Amino acid sequence: MSSWLINGGNRLNGTVHIHGAKNSALPILAATLLVPDYCEIDNCPALSDVDAAMDILRHLGCRVGRKEHTVSVDATVLSGADIPDTLMREMRSSIVFLGAMVARLGEAELSFPGGCELGPRPIDLHLSALRRMGLQIKEEGGRLRCRVERQMTGCPISLAFPSVGATENIILAAVTAKGTTTIFNAAKEPEIQDLCRFLNACGARIAGAGESTVVIEGVKQLTGCRHTVIPDRIETVTYAAAAAITGGSLLLKNIQVEPLQACVPILEEMGCQTTAWKKEWLVTAPPRLRRVRSVRTLPFPGFPTDAQALIMATACVAKGTSVFIETIFESRYKHVGELMRMGANIKAEGRVAVVEGVPQLSGAPVECTDLRGGAALVLAALAAQGTTEISQLQHIERGYEAFAEELQQVGADIKTVAR
Numbered sequence: 001m002s003s004w005l006i007n008g009g010n011r012l013n014g015t016v017h018i019h020g021a022k023n024s025a026l027p028i029l030a031a032t033l034l035v036p037d038y039c040e041i042d043n044c045p046a047l048s049d050v051d052a053a054m055d056i057l058r059h060l061g062c063r064v065g066r067k068e069h070t071v072s073v074d075a076t077v078l079s080g081a082d083i084p085d086t087l088m089r090e091m092r093s094s095i096v097f098l099g100a101m102v103a104r105l106g107e108a109e110l111s112f113p114g115g116c117e118l119g120p121r122p123i124d125l126h127l128s129a130l131r132r133m134g135l136q137i138k139e140e141g142g143r144l145r146c147r148v149e150r151q152m153t154g155c156p157i158s159l160a161f162p163s164v165g166a167t168e169n170i171i172l173a174a175v176t177a178k179g180t181t182t183i184f185n186a187a188k189e190p191e192i193q194d195l196c197r198f199l200n201a202c203g204a205r206i207a208g209a210g211e212s213t214v215v216i217e218g219v220k221q222l223t224g225c226r227h228t229v230i231p232d233r234i235e236t237v238t239y240a241a242a243a244a245i246t247g248g249s250l251l252l253k254n255i256q257v258e259p260l261q262a263c264v265p266i267l268e269e270m271g272c273q274t275t276a277w278k279k280e281w282l283v284t285a286p287p288r289l290r291r292v293r294s295v296r297t298l299p300f301p302g303f304p305t306d307a308q309a310l311i312m313a314t315a316c317v318a319k320g321t322s323v324f325i326e327t328i329f330e331s332r333y334k335h336v337g338e339l340m341r342m343g344a345n346i347k348a349e350g351r352v353a354v355v356e357g358v359p360q361l362s363g364a365p366v367e368c369t370d371l372r373g374g375a376a377l378v379l380a381a382l383a384a385q386g387t388t389e390i391s392q393l394q395h396i397e398r399g400y401e402a403f404a405e406e407l408q409q410v411g412a413d414i415k416t417v418a419r
Contacts, residue, residue: 007413008384012248014410020229024191032073033100037224052090099172125166154179174216291320309376318357335373
């Protein structure tokens with residue numbers, strides 16, 4: 001395993017091109033299972049999570065290839081209906097394969113998913129919804145054995161919480177189901193909208209993507225298409241926060257402005273100047289950030305839980321006290337202890353964290369606790385005095401393509417060392 005040595009104190013200035021969205025690419029790759037044809041997915045980021053999704057597709061019999069940022073999938077012939085534990089454990093979103101597998105194959109056997117440990121993220125919503133559509137599920141020894149007698153059947157489904165994963169799984173199961181499926185209290189995330197655009201391009205009939213009610217009219221068969229993944233909004237916020245915490249200025253290209261609307265006011269409250277064009281966003285920071293009064297994570301279009309740790313890192317060096325309220329995941333403050341090793345003043349209890357900004361963080365050896373928490377440590381290291389060693393980089397590699405290299409190009413001092 002390797003680690004990064006980051007010498008802090010450099011202002012970041014320049015241009016960063018944003019990659020495709022991880023949380024869009026993964027369900028779209030799962031959706032290719034529904035298409036007994038050839039698909040090409042452009043702007044697909046080179047991430048370990050994407051590699052794991054491609055390995056799952058290959059295990060199921062698909063012919064999968066990659067050329068730069070284009071992934072090709074030929075799912076004409078499938079040869080299996082199971083996913084081994086080793087592949088399921090590599091990423092949390094592997095559960096999204098369930099809806100596509102049972103819709104195409106009529107059966108599936110897989111274990112509970114892995115990925116970042118962010119506290120309980122039960123898949124009960126997924127399973128109860130699929131059961132309503134006719135899926136028989138047995139849970140034995142940590143594995144799910146699923147079978148549908150004839151065909152998935154559409155029905156009304158009301159979600160107790162607008163779960164992204166459950167919404168995706170229902171959509172994938174419903175696209176070729178018999179009849180019409182209506183999802184009430186559906187998740188509205190841009191990544192779900194992108195999944196529906198891909199499926200509709202393949203011949204699906206989905207209406208209401210991005211709204212609280214989504215209607216899917218089942219079709220007999222899908223055909224292949226070429227689709228371009230949307231830009232990654234969380235990667236965009238990460239580099240915006242990097243500009244903010246270092247007192248720098250970054251022009252972020254290949255972005256979508258609209259999905260960032262919950263994050264822009266936060267950065268502006270902290271004193272950043274932001275200017276957005278159609279596909280570009282310029283973020284310029286003041287010499288010292290101001291506190292942000294309150295950050296509350298919410299389902300889209302609210303402030304994203306994936307950006308909470310990133311803004312918390314910037315608040316660590318802001319003037320004043322910032323309050324964070326995490327409403328999505330119970331254990332999303334694991335990065336707090338590592339930030340405190342660098343001199344941050346944070347008090348966290350339950351779902352609330354209070355950050356008292358300090359004039360300067362100090363370099364220290366720290367470990368990534370999860371994907372976004374790891375990115376937050378990188379941001380803190382960029383602003384810290386001295387050298388920070390960051391280990392457990394596999395978490396960051398799940399969601400950021402060439403992170404160190406991109407930061408180096410805009411002025412960061414980062415070296416990779418073997419451990």
